[in-house]
Amino acid sequence: MVSTMLTTAGFHVLLALAGEPAHGYAIMRFVEQVSGGAVKLGPGTLYRTISRLLADGLVEETEEGDPAAPHDARRRYYRLTQAGEAAARAEAELMARMVTAAREAGLVT
């Protein structure tokens, strides 16, 4: 489609990271939870999407996230870059526009 450089999966991941850094598995659960179970990222899509976002400079790896959580050597934490935040914001604004259009068409109340 032209628009942003984001796929739907990419946007969901960025949105999950907008609040605070997180590791892959936490992103997966966040996406499922915030969508009310409607959106589920399988491991393939999840980790493939993360590497794409890394390569595109929208996300970066960070040393350790939540200091309250017990250390787990397997986890890899990610956070948004400035470019990632900008891309997520642009996409969210586009979505808000779509929701408005849907409302005007009487699709949703």
Place this chain on the structure above:
Amino acid sequence: MVSTMLTTAGFHVLLALAGEPAHGYAIMRFVEQVSGGAVKLGPGTLYRTISRLLADGLVEETEEGDPAAPHDARRRYYRLTQAGEAAARAEAELMARMVTAAREAGLVT
């Protein structure tokens, strides 16, 4: 991703048809206009998406649309089916949820 059976392109087309029946080219312009130029459907994506929506029973062809417009033999008009309207509504509600989450994360104002 799991969620609905809709691709992003599919949703844009359904949204364009939510107001009133339209033909392919009009859908294309609607999508571009309502997104402020951010989303452009090329002919490949447009007509392929329409045939998929037809096959899935979300859209149906209708004899002629706008009676005010001059007749043009090339045009093929489409309108939402009930299933299509339901799918579009479900997707719009999911999007509204995402926009809310983006707001809570401070991504958009």
Place this chain on the structure above:
DNA sequence: CTTGGTTATATCCAAGTCGGATATAACCAC
């Protein structure tokens, strides 16, 4: 009427993306 730009639909291909399966292993409670 014919020429040229726009509108309109349709199909093809290479490239990109996805879902789900499979693999591996650290973690933790019992």
Place this chain on the structure above:
DNA sequence: GTGGTTATATCCGACTTGGATATAACCAAG
């Protein structure tokens, strides 16, 4: 130390996309 959950990684076949190409109806200008 065993078993279920958490966690990351990669592979494959299937599906989707972007952009090019093709074809032709429409219509205004000359």
